[in-house]
Amino acid sequence: MAKNEPAETDIPRTRGSGTQSVYTILRREILAMTLAPGSPLDEVRLSERFGMSRTPIREALLRLSADGLVTTLPNRNTIVATIDFASLPPYFDALTLMYRVTTRGAAMRATPQAMGEIRKRQAEFAAAVAAHDAFAMIEANREFHVAIAELAGNAYYTTFFARLLDEGRRILRLYYRTFDDRLPRQYVDEHEEMIAAIEARDVERSDRLAIKHAEQIVRQIQDYIARDLGQPIDLAAS
Amino acid sequence: MAKNEPAETDIPRTRGSGTQSVYTILRREILAMTLAPGSPLDEVRLSERFGMSRTPIREALLRLSADGLVTTLPNRNTIVATIDFASLPPYFDALTLMYRVTTRGAAMRATPQAMGEIRKRQAEFAAAVAAHDAFAMIEANREFHVAIAELAGNAYYTTFFARLLDEGRRILRLYYRTFDDRLPRQYVDEHEEMIAAIEARDVERSDRLAIKHAEQIVRQIQDYIARDLGQPIDLAAS
DNA sequence: GGGCTGTTTCCTGTCGACAATATGTGCAAT
DNA sequence: ATTGCACATATTGTCGACAGGAAACAGCCC
Numbered sequence: 001m002a003k004n005e006p007a008e009t010d011i012p013r014t015r016g017s018g019t020q021s022v023y024t025i026l027r028r029e030i031l032a033m034t035l036a037p038g039s040p041l042d043e044v045r046l047s048e049r050f051g052m053s054r055t056p057i058r059e060a061l062l063r064l065s066a067d068g069l070v071t072t073l074p075n076r077n078t079i080v081a082t083i084d085f086a087s088l089p090p091y092f093d094a095l096t097l098m099y100r101v102t103t104r105g106a107a108m109r110a111t112p113q114a115m116g117e118i119r120k121r122q123a124e125f126a127a128a129v130a131a132h133d134a135f136a137m138i139e140a141n142r143e144f145h146v147a148i149a150e151l152a153g154n155a156y157y158t159t160f161f162a163r164l165l166d167e168g169r170r171i172l173r174l175y176y177r178t179f180d181d182r183l184p185r186q187y188v189d190e191h192e193e194m195i196a197a198i199e200a201r202d203v204e205r206s207d208r209l210a211i212k213h214a215e216q217i218v219r220q221i222q223d224y225i226a227r228d229l230g231q232p233i234d235l236a237a238s
Numbered sequence: 239m240a241k242n243e244p245a246e247t248d249i250p251r252t253r254g255s256g257t258q259s260v261y262t263i264l265r266r267e268i269l270a271m272t273l274a275p276g277s278p279l280d281e282v283r284l285s286e287r288f289g290m291s292r293t294p295i296r297e298a299l300l301r302l303s304a305d306g307l308v309t310t311l312p313n314r315n316t317i318v319a320t321i322d323f324a325s326l327p328p329y330f331d332a333l334t335l336m337y338r339v340t341t342r343g344a345a346m347r348a349t350p351q352a353m354g355e356i357r358k359r360q361a362e363f364a365a366a367v368a369a370h371d372a373f374a375m376i377e378a379n380r381e382f383h384v385a386i387a388e389l390a391g392n393a394y395y396t397t398f399f400a401r402l403l404d405e406g407r408r409i410l411r412l413y414y415r416t417f418d419d420r421l422p423r424q425y426v427d428e429h430e431e432m433i434a435a436i437e438a439r440d441v442e443r444s445d446r447l448a449i450k451h452a453e454q455i456v457r458q459i460q461d462y463i464a465r466d467l468g469q470p471i472d473l474a475a476s
Numbered sequence: 477g478g479g480c481t482g483t484t485t486c487c488t489g490t491c492g493a494c495a496a497t498a499t500g501t502g503c504a505a506t
Numbered sequence: 507a508t509t510g511c512a513c514a515t516a517t518t519g520t521c522g523a524c525a526g527g528a529a530a531c532a533g534c535c536c
Contacts, residue, residue, distance in 0.1 A: 015489060015526055016312050043518070053491045054518090055293075062297055066304030074254050075497050075518060090392040101335065154328040160398050253496055253519060281488070291521045292488090313488060313527050 018056035022046070023063050030069050030080055031166060032135065033173045037082040041070060067163070083170060085225065092221075095168065096214035098161040102145070103194060103210035105152025107203045115199055118147045122191050129184040137184060138172050141165075144191060148198070175224045183220060190216065256294035260284070261301050268307050268318055269404060270373065271411045275320040279308060305401070321408060323463065330459075333406065334452035336399040340383065341432060341448035343390025345441045353437055356385045360429050367422040375422060376410050379403075382429060386436070413462045421458060428454065 013021065026046075029035045046057045061078055064070045072078040106118075121144040128136035142165045149158040190213045197206040251259065264284075267273045284295045299316050302308045310316040344356075359382035366374035380403045387396040428451045435444040 018490075042516095044516090053489095055490055058518090059296070059300055059489095062300050063304060066301060073498095076499080077517065087393060090394055093392055094394040097335075097339065154331055155325060156328055156332040156402065164394065256520075282486095293520055296488090297519095314529080315487070 013052075018050075018052050019059040019063070022050055022052075022056055022060035025050075026060060026064060027067070027069060030064070031169045031173075033170055035080050037080050037170070039080045040077045041079065042077060068167070083174075088171075088221075088225075091164070091167070092214075092218045095164050096211065096218065098149075098157065098164055099145070099210040099214045100207055102149040102152045102154075102157055102161055103198065103206045104203050105154060105157065106148045107198045107201055107206035109151060109153055110198050110201050114151045115195070118144065118151065118195060118198075121147045122188075122195060125191065126188050129188055134173075138169050141187070142169060148194075151198075171221060175221055183216075186216070187213075251290075256288075256290050257297040257301070260288055260290075260294055260298035263288075264298060264302060265305070265307060268302070269407045269411075271408055273318050275318050275408070277318045278315045279317065280315055306405070321412075326409075326459075326463075329402070329405070329409075330452075330456045333402050334449065334456065336387075336395065336402055337383070337448040337452045338445055340387040340390045340392075340395055340399055341436065341444045342441050343392060343395065344386045345436045345439055345444035347389060347391055348436050348439050352389045353433065356382065356389065356433060356436075359385045360426075360433060363429065364426050367426055372411075376407050379425070380407060386432075389436075409459060413459055421454075424454070425451075 026035070026041075035041075041061065043054045043057050043061070047054045050057065061070060061072070065072050065078070069081055070078050071081050121140060125137065125140035125144050128140050142162075145165060146158065146162050149161045152158070190209065194206065194209045194213065197209055264273070264279075273279075279299065281292050281295050281299070285292045288295065299308060299310070303310050303316070307319050308316050309319050359378060363375065363378035363382050366378050380400075383403060384396065384400050387399045390396070428447065432444065432447045432451065435447055
C-alpha cells in the first residue's frame with residue numbers, strides 16, 4: 001500500500017462526527033462480513049485509514065465492544081467478534097421470543113398510519129428479493145421487523161430485538177451465499193400475512209404467524225449448518 | 239473543597255484498571271442513587287477526583303452511556319440518565335416477560351448443584367430482609383434472579399435481564415425508602431416457592447409463580463407511585 | 477425595560493507523545 | 507531437538523495540551 005494514502009475522507013469533518021462515522025462504517029463492514037470474524041483491528045492502522053487520531057478510533061471500538069461486535073483483548077489488539085455456533089440455539093430461542101412479543105404488541109396497537117412505515121419496509125424487502133440482492137434483502141428484513149417492534153411501542157423490546165437482528169445479519173450473510181430464491185419468496189408471503197394479521201388487530205393470529213416465521217428461519221439456518229458440517233472431511237489431507 | 243485532594247486512590251493503579259475502576263464506582267453510585275438522576279458529570283472534576291487523566295474517565299463514561307446509565311449531550315456535559323416514569327409500563331412488561339422466560343428456562347435445566355448458587359443468593363436476600371437493609375436487599379434480589387437466569391443457560395436473556403434489573407434498582411431505590419417490611423417477607427416466601435418449583439422441574443408452575451411474583455412487584459411500585467402522585471398539591475403556594 | 481448581539485468562559489473533542497505490557501525471535505543449555 | 511531465558515518489537519493505555527462549540531454574560535439599540 002502506498003504511503004500518504006489520502007485517507008477515507010479529505011473534507012475536514014465537523015467536530016464530534018469522527019467517532020460517529022468510524023463507528024457507523026466499521027459496524028456496517030462487520031455486519032456485512034466485509035471484515036471477517038476474528039480479523040484484528042489495529043488502532044494505528046485504522047487511524048491512518050480514516051485520517052484521524054487514535055482517540056476517536058478508540059471510542060468507536062469501545063462502542064462496538066459494548067454492542068458485542070468486537071472483542072477487546074487487554075493490552076493486545078481488538079478483533080472482530082467471532083460467531084459462536086454453540087450459542088445458536090439460545091440465539092434462536094431469543095429471536096423467536098422477540099418475534100412473537102413484538103408482533104403481538106404491534107397487533108394490539110395497530111393504527112392505519114403506523115402501517116405505512118411497515119408496508120414501505122415490506123416493499124423494499126420484496127424489491128430486494130426480486131432483484132436477488134442478498135445484502136439489501138437482509139437489511140430490509142431487519143428494518144421491517146424493527147418497524148413492527150416500534151409499533152409495539154416498547155423501547156426495551158425494540159433495542160434488544162434490533163441487537164438480535166443485527167447479530168443475525170452476520171449469520172444470514174453466511175447463509176444467503178447459497179440461498180435458493182424459493183424461500184425468500186415464501187418470506188415475502190409470510191410478511192404479508194403478518195401485516196394483515198397486525199392490521200386486523202388479531203393478536204393470536206399474529207402470534208402464530210410470528211412463531212411460524214421464526215421456525216421457518218431457524219430451520220433454514222439449521223439446514224444450512226447441517227449441510228455445511230456434513231461436508232465429507234478429507235482425512236488424508238492431514 | 240481543598241485543593242490537592244489526595245484523590246480516591248493513592249496507590250499507582252495497574253495499567254488498564256483505570257477505566258474499569260471508574261466505571262465500577264460510578265455505576266454503583268448511579269444505581270444506588272448516590273448520584274441523583276440528572277446530575278452533571280464533569281470530566282475534569284472526575285479526573286481530579288480519581289486522580290487520573292481525562293482519557294480513562296471518558297472511556298468509563300462511554301461504557302456507562304452504552305449501558306444507558308448516563309446521557310451524553312454533544313459538546314456539552316454528560317448527565318446521569320433520568321428516570322422516565324412514562325416508560326414504566328413498557329418496563330414492567332419487559333421485566334415480567336424476562337422473569338417468566340428465565341424461570342421457565344431454569345426449571346427445564348435444573349440440576350442439584352446449580353441450585354446451590356441460587357439458594358446462596360436467596361439466603362443473602364433473606365438475611366438482608368431480616369436486617370432491614372434496603373440496599374443489600376435490592377442487591378441480593380438482583381443476584382438471585384440473575385442466578386436463575388444463568389441456570390436457564392441463555393446468555394442473551396441473562397444479559398438483557400441483568401440490564402433490566404439494574405435499571406429497576408434505581409426505581410426500587412425510590413420505592414424502598416418507604417417500604418413496610420410485610421411485603422419483603424412475602425418476597426422471601428415467593429422466592430422459596432420458585433426454588434421449589436424449579437428444583438421439581440415443574441415448568442408450568444415456575445411460570446405461574448414468576449407471573450405472580452412480577453405482578454406483586456409491579457403492583458407494589460404502581461401503588462407507591464400513585465400514593466406519591468396523589469399527594470395534595472398546595473395550589474396557594476404558587 | 478426588553479430584546480438582540482458580541483464577547484467571554486467553560487467544557488468537550490481531538491491530537492501527538494510517552495510508558496507499559498504481551499508477543500515473537502534468537503541464542504544457549506540440557 | 508526441545509526448553510528456558512533475554513532481547514527486540516509492536517500495540518495498547520495513559521497523559522498533557524490545544525482548538526472548537528455552546529451556554530452565560532455584558533453591552534447596545536429600540
